[in-house]
Amino acid sequence: MTILVFSGLLFVGALAAGLLGSLTGLGGGVVLIPLLTLLFKVDIHYAIGASLVSVIATSSGAAAAYVRDGISNIRLGMFLEVATTAGAVGGAFLATYLSTSVIAIVFGVMLLVSAVLSFLKRSDNLLTGPGSKLTRILRLNGSYPTAKGKQDYTVKNVVGGFLMMNVAGVLSGLLGIGSGALKVLAMDNIMRTPFKVSTTTSNFMIGVTAAASAGIYLKRGYIDPGLSMPVMLGVLAGAFAGSRILTKTSVSTLKKVFAVVILLLAVEMIYNGVNHKI
Amino acid sequence: MKRVQDQDLERIIGQLLRFGVLLSSLVVLTGGVMYLVRHGYQLPQYGVFRGEPDKMKQPAPMWRAILKGEGRPLIGLGLLILIATPIARILFSIVGYLLEKDYLYVLITGVVLVVILWNI
Numbered sequence: 001m002t003i004l005v006f007s008g009l010l011f012v013g014a015l016a017a018g019l020l021g022s023l024t025g026l027g028g029g030v031v032l033i034p035l036l037t038l039l040f041k042v043d044i045h046y047a048i049g050a051s052l053v054s055v056i057a058t059s060s061g062a063a064a065a066y067v068r069d070g071i072s073n074i075r076l077g078m079f080l081e082v083a084t085t086a087g088a089v090g091g092a093f094l095a096t097y098l099s100t101s102v103i104a105i106v107f108g109v110m111l112l113v114s115a116v117l118s119f120l121k122r123s124d125n126l127l128t129g130p131g132s133k134l135t136r137i138l139r140l141n142g143s144y145p146t147a148k149g150k151q152d153y154t155v156k157n158v159v160g161g162f163l164m165m166n167v168a169g170v171l172s173g174l175l176g177i178g179s180g181a182l183k184v185l186a187m188d189n190i191m192r193t194p195f196k197v198s199t200t201t202s203n204f205m206i207g208v209t210a211a212a213s214a215g216i217y218l219k220r221g222y223i224d225p226g227l228s229m230p231v232m233l234g235v236l237a238g239a240f241a242g243s244r245i246l247t248k249t250s251v252s253t254l255k256k257v258f259a260v261v262i263l264l265l266a267v268e269m270i271y272n273g274v275n276h277k278i
Numbered sequence: 279m280k281r282v283q284d285q286d287l288e289r290i291i292g293q294l295l296r297f298g299v300l301l302s303s304l305v306v307l308t309g310g311v312m313y314l315v316r317h318g319y320q321l322p323q324y325g326v327f328r329g330e331p332d333k334m335k336q337p338a339p340m341w342r343a344i345l346k347g348e349g350r351p352l353i354g355l356g357l358l359i360l361i362a363t364p365i366a367r368i369l370f371s372i373v374g375y376l377l378e379k380d381y382l383y384v385l386i387t388g389v390v391l392v393v394i395l396w397n398i
Contacts (some may be wrong), residue, residue, distance in 0.1 A: 004318035215398035221329030225353035
């Protein structure tokens, strides 16, 4: 297989990953790394580097639209980025000390968690009122546009959410994924922000979190241009196409199928990690 | 009055992100075409991790290699622009919060910037 064919296949694979990731809201990174390591036999360090780059591209591209519409809570995002970037730097350092087998196992477990979370029903929160003293000092309470006009909301459990974001950051830096599932979990279930706000604010934060670890990966030589090129362009094109389709189709069946695929990939990653095949 | 300024900030951030992603994709695509024209017939070797030479990581050697017409460093430049995009977004936010006189958020955003730049 020549580089031309290899790049072409990677582009198609990344396109599918980006499309599915954006349609299901799970992000492209979760299938990208198993695809690269299991199917294309790429070293997991290179795979993480390429995935990290694509994560920055898709999150920045999507965030541009959400920020403009005023749905993302930028102050909340900025504040929580302190936790995620610090975590991401720690995770990226950890990645250089852990063996590839251990990284594969952690990745597999993370995939399992993401798949299970995607089956759980998300509850839409709407807390109003003045909120705690801390949320008022940090000005984290916000509002977002709805069909009926501007809706105000309150955020709670700032400290708990901050700690959870720190964990999400470590995993993002270690595994080269956006950790969108954990970020949404922290905001939905701990901080009780409305559904739309957690999704878009999480997306807004992913780019900065990934940039924090990307610097370290770049310095270590984990980001290979030849590999990253088809992967980044493919994921970006797929995610863009996905965002166009998203408004027109129902995705609940697709989401279930995708979750099963992720479960299988998780088992495969863990199996290979335990047997030191990765 | 303050609310209007927040929205201005949001619009600029949105445009900045879009521009950064678009520019980096174009540079990566150009570099990719050059790379495939020069090396497309060779065999890929990503099974073993080897690390990258300086011309893929540091701006000065990277630039010299690009001027020689090499594709891979040009892709590398595109990737640098991409990584710089969220960082530029943080810088803009700091300026925005300064203009809004929201010093708490100047501090918070500044901490995020320091954490990132410390490690590059």
